[in-house]
């Protein structure tokens with residue numbers, strides 16, 4: 001069951017106007033959007049974007065009781081074109097980005113996001129895109145793999161892991177599954193009985209970020225979103241790791257078109273973390289168009 005993260009905080013901070021036009025750039029299963037839609041009048045509109053076809057199908061089902069919602073199976077970098085197609089000049093309500101994967105991604109084992117299930121090394125959110133985790137693990141050079149794991153996974157054993165990956169792929173011809181990769185990572189860590197988080201977490205995060213170009217897409221999109229906003233309209237971004245949060249923080253700081261609403265990021269309450277451990281690392285930053 002996917003529970004929307006920082007839901008009350010999002011609703012409070014979006015300053016919902018009942019006739020506004022809202023964009024949920026990362027619709028997911030529609031948890032946040034449902035609460036926005038409940039607060040809109042017939043004149044209000046919500047545009048829901050998700051690059052994952054399977055997830056979008058679920059969102060349509062979850063939001064089937066609402067009429068004023070349009071769905072787009074696109075990357076949110078296509079937002080300017082989506083608005084053009086829809087005949088919308090400016091966003092008058094608000095914009096939400098709730099970054100990263102959906103818990104459903106981790107549950108559908110064939111997608112290869114989770115190191116706990118045997119699956120092909122895929123990790124694409126948009127199955128129309130070409131690059132998979134398999135390509136990186138089996139075709140990139142050792143130094144490239146090490147850099148990816150270091151930069152996007154912040155794993156201090158990155159070099160050791162990359163060396164082992166290349167060693168194993170030479171021996172076995174290819175590394176095909178999530179469990180094979182997870183075992184390779186595990187073998188590069190010191191032999192202790194218990195880890196706070198599984199050693200493969202960082203390598204899997206790094207691969208997912210690169211396969212889906214997550215940081216590039218975020219950075220590129222933040223640059224065009226402000227000019228799509230009507231004055232006093234808010235942009236809310238929930239991030240899940242420091243690499244994403246740094247991009248959002250620095251962009252908000254340097255953007256002359258925006259006023260920062262959250263001097264410090266909003267984080268989940270202890271109750272939320274207890275009920276939904278996935279919310280633990282989330283940070284919400286909000287800015288408003290001047």
Ligand SMILES: C[S@@+](CC[C@H](N)C(=O)[O-])C[C@H]1O[C@@H](n2cnc3c(N)ncnc32)[C@H](O)[C@@H]1O
Pocket residue numbers: 002003004005025026027028029030031032033049050051052055074075076077098099100101102103125217
């Ligand atoms: C954390 S989930 C969003 C959950 C949602 N807020 C809810 O309440 O159900 C992130 C979603 O954004 C989608 N996504 C991630 N990056 C995207 C991108 N660049 N363009 C479009 N969708 C993206 C993922 O497929 C995933 O379904």
